[in-house]
Amino acid sequence: MSAAEIPGWAHTYSGKVRDLYRPEDGDTGVLLVVASDRVSAFDHVLEPGIPGKGELLTSLSRWWFDHLPVPNHLIEPQRLPVEVERRAMLVRSLDMFPIECVVRGYLSGSGWAEYQQSQSVCGIGLPAGLTSGDRLPVPIFTPAFKAPMGEHDENITFARMIEIVGADAASELRTLSLDIFQRASTIAESKGVILADTKFEFGRDTDGVIRLADEVLTSDSSRYWDQEAWVAGVRGQSFDKQIVRDWLSAHWDGTGTPPPLPDEIVERTSARYAELLDRFTGA
Numbered sequence: 666m667s668a669a670e671i672p673g674w675a676h677t678y679s680g681k682v683r684d685l686y687r688p689e690d691g692d693t694g695v696l697l698v699v700a701s702d703r704v705s706a707f708d709h710v711l712e713p714g715i716p717g718k719g720e721l722l723t724s725l726s727r728w729w730f731d732h733l734p735v736p737n738h739l740i741e742p743q744r745l746p747v748e749v750e751r752r753a754m755l756v757r758s759l760d761m762f763p764i765e766c767v768v769r770g771y772l773s774g775s776g777w778a779e780y781q782q783s784q785s786v787c788g789i790g791l792p793a794g795l796t797s798g799d800r801l802p803v804p805i806f807t808p809a810f811k812a813p814m815g816e817h818d819e820n821i822t823f824a825r826m827i828e829i830v831g832a833d834a835a836s837e838l839r840t841l842s843l844d845i846f847q848r849a850s851t852i853a854e855s856k857g858v859i860l861a862d863t864k865f866e867f868g869r870d871t872d873g874v875i876r877l878a879d880e881v882l883t884s885d886s887s888r889y890w891d892q893e894a895w896v897a898g899v900r901g902q903s904f905d906k907q908i909v910r911d912w913l914s915a916h917w918d919g920t921g922t923p924p925p926l927p928d929e930i931v932e933r934t935s936a937r938y939a940e941l942l943d944r945f946t947g948a
């Protein structure tokens with residue numbers, strides 16, 4: 666699925682599942698962030714797209730921006746092009762920090778891989794004897810240096826982050842990230858969902874104010890697990906992508922291009938995204 670044609674907007678950049686546009690009138694102060702229905706797993710963009718995914722994740726991001734008391738990049742009111750109005754966000758263009766501000770409450774993914782080698786993540790020492798999926802004693806800030814599109818970001822120490830963005834910004838980004846994670850994981854827990862980890866991106870506006878940017882706390886930028894399953898001992902079950910991962914693991918040897926997802930898997934995954942959103946925005 667390629668990026669949508671949007672009158673008045675020029676497509677400037679595509680991530681795996683999102684597309685970025687700038688206005689054709691030359692205004693450099695705003696951008697349009699558009700979420701597609703594309704889904705990625707095992708570092709591949711899969712076919713077909715998941716109906717409604719872009720809208721559901723945009724709604725989740727918007728809900729979190731509204732429930733987090735921190736400055737963000739959303740422009741209000743949101744005047745959106747009708748072609749993408751339910752899966753787009755109009756944002757102010759910021760001077761982005763080249764850092765993925767990752768916070769982990771549980772050991773998983775690249776954090777688990779690093780822990781196995783060094784019993785630490787990003788230079789933060791952890792207790793011995795932890796295993797994948799375990800809850801950490803306290804949430805940890807584990808930044809990564811943003812790699813070019815398609816490559817994996819590089820986990821760095823806080824000292825290295827200071828070299829890249831300076832001591833004041835590094836401290837402010839760490840404090841903001843840990844505060845937001847604490848709030849979000851408490852809210853998630855009240856909805857029966859574990860927020861295992863997440864990745865924030867920040868930028869500075871023209872007044873030098875640091876603002877929360879990009880998408881926030883979506884299941885593309887976070888690991889969400891079902892709390893009941895985790896308490897029962899189930900590990901590594903992504904709330905929304907596990908259906909796709911399990912099907913691919915059973916029908917693809919991991920080489921070449923993954924096979925297209927069957928209708929039933931697409932439908933069940935679409936329902937899972939809707940359920941995740943409903944956990945937060947529903948009663």
Ligand SMILES: Nc1ncnc(-c2cnn(Cc3cccc(F)c3)c2)c1Cl
Pocket residue numbers: 678679680681683684685696698699738756757758759760761868878879880
């Ligand atoms: N407010 C902002 N100001 C300046 N730059 C950005 C920005 C640049 N890149 N990204 C990541 C991304 C967002 C969507 C679609 C993609 F393809 C990639 C975000 C933002 Cl959000």
